Amino acid sequence: MRHLAAVCTLGLSLLLAACAVGDAGRPPVEPVSRLPPVPQPADNPATPQKVALGKQLFADPRLSGSGKMACQSCHYRNLGWTDAKVLSRKDDGVMNTRHTPTLYNVGYQTAWYWDGRATTLEGQVLAAWRAQIGADPAKATAVINAVPGYRQQFIAVWGAEATPDTVVKSLAAFFRSLVSTDSAWDRYEAGDRTAVSQAAIEGQALFVGKGRCSTCHAPPYYGNSTFFNIGLEHGKDKPDPGRFNVTKNEADRGAFKTPTLRSVELSAPYFHDGSAATLKDAVRYMASGGKPDPNKSALLQPTGLSEAEMDRIVSFLMSLTSTEPWQQPVLP
Ligand code: HEC
Numbered sequence: 124m125r126h127l128a129a130v131c132t133l134g135l136s137l138l139l140a141a142c143a144v145g146d147a148g149r150p151p152v153e154p155v156s157r158l159p160p161v162p163q164p165a166d167n168p169a170t171p172q173k174v175a176l177g178k179q180l181f182a183d184p185r186l187s188g189s190g191k192m193a194c195q196s197c198h199y200r201n202l203g204w205t206d207a208k209v210l211s212r213k214d215d216g217v218m219n220t221r222h223t224p225t226l227y228n229v230g231y232q233t234a235w236y237w238d239g240r241a242t243t244l245e246g247q248v249l250a251a252w253r254a255q256i257g258a259d260p261a262k263a264t265a266v267i268n269a270v271p272g273y274r275q276q277f278i279a280v281w282g283a284e285a286t287p288d289t290v291v292k293s294l295a296a297f298f299r300s301l302v303s304t305d306s307a308w309d310r311y312e313a314g315d316r317t318a319v320s321q322a323a324i325e326g327q328a329l330f331v332g333k334g335r336c337s338t339c340h341a342p343p344y345y346g347n348s349t350f351f352n353i354g355l356e357h358g359k360d361k362p363d364p365g366r367f368n369v370t371k372n373e374a375d376r377g378a379f380k381t382p383t384l385r386s387v388e389l390s391a392p393y394f395h396d397g398s399a400a401t402l403k404d405a406v407r408y409m410a411s412g413g414k415p416d417p418n419k420s421a422l423l424q425p426t427g428l429s430e431a432e433m434d435r436i437v438s439f440l441m442s443l444t445s446t447e448p449w450q451q452p453v454l455p
């Protein structure tokens with residue numbers, strides 16, 4: 124329970140429920156798929172004040188080039204930190220070429236973006252600040268420093284007014300708090316036999332057994348920084364090279380990052396190209412073994428799962444939805 128105590132000290136609101144259980148004196152249980160503490164970089168450890176500051180910046184359109192688009196404009200909490208669109212339009216009016224991914228559990232990853240081209244979360248945040256919301260970081264930082272409520276917070280957290288570096292670090296610290304936690308399945312594994320339906324229990328058995336889904340979507344994350352070609356680009360006019368762009372290794376052509384399946388029910392549509400409209404569609408595609416791309420991963424094969432079995436896998440995936448509280452920040 125060492126890590127739970129550490130997080131309780133941190134006071135992250137999303138874990139208050141877990142801390143409260145400990146406080147009530149009941150023996151704490153250690154579920155199999157409970158997530159470990161998020162690794163914190165030595166030069167940017169989280170504090171509750173820093174996370175609260177990053178949360179405000181995340182929701183603030185004043186950070187953008189136009190002054191109209193926030194990070195949150197494509198990453199909504201109630202949509203599993205995505206935007207319910209196949210592809211979304213950036214601040215400069217240009218369309219993205221890939222679907223908006225979830226921000227849940229990004230703190231555990233080791234490579235960011237669908238192709239893993241960012242090797243630090245801070246680097247990813249800086250890139251998104253420029254590319255998605257069209258900002259000149261120096262200009263946007265001046266706008267932030269002109270807001271007294273921000274100036275005070277930056278001085279309290281960082282000992283000085285905002286710089287592009289401390290804006291980025293505050294945002295990254297907030298992202299490391301976006302842990303998908305306390306799902307029904309986590310409670311079931313912790314011993315609450317009434318937390319999930321019989322269909323979800325059978326679905327989990329199919330997920331690890333006949334469906335072989337956990338080969339790539341292993342607990343506790345159910346997907347992390349590993350890359351596979353699952354055939355989605357096969358037959359397209361201009362196939363997205365995916366991971367190949369980063370490694371220049373032919374074996375990585377058409378490979379994309381394995382998304383976490385925690386809270387996946389909230390984030391339709393699915394896949395890097397947004398091509399699956401519903402969770403059932405995504406499961407059906409995966410269970411089919413994918414399109415016959417010559418570069419497709421050998422780990423993805425037709426499973427022979429029936430429609431009824433796929434429905435049970437969907438029930439299991441729906442039991443992985445996080446129940447942490449969320450409050451929209453008040454902007455200074
Ligand atoms: C216009 C929509 C849009 C906005 C606004 C937006 N994003 Fe994103 N975000 C995306 C898309 C699309 C991707 C995936 C791009 C890719 O993989 O090539 C992404 C990916 C990410 C990822 C990587 C997740 C992962 O699993 O690797 C992070 C972190 C992120 N965005 C943070 C931010 C931050 C910080 C901001 C504000 C500065 C922001 N986003 C604003 C659309 C958006």
Ligand code: HEC
Nearest residue numbers: 334336339351379381382393394395405409410420422423
């Ligand atoms: C070879 C590894 C592999 C196997 C096996 C696998 N997946 Fe996946 N899965 C991936 C990758 C990689 C992606 C993202 C690919 C992309 O978008 O190009 C993905 C995406 C998904 C998504 C969409 C998630 C999102 O947020 O867009 C779902 C749902 C999913 N898989 C469920 C399953 C199920 C259910 C099974 C078993 C029937 C399964 N997967 C088997 C690697 C795998």
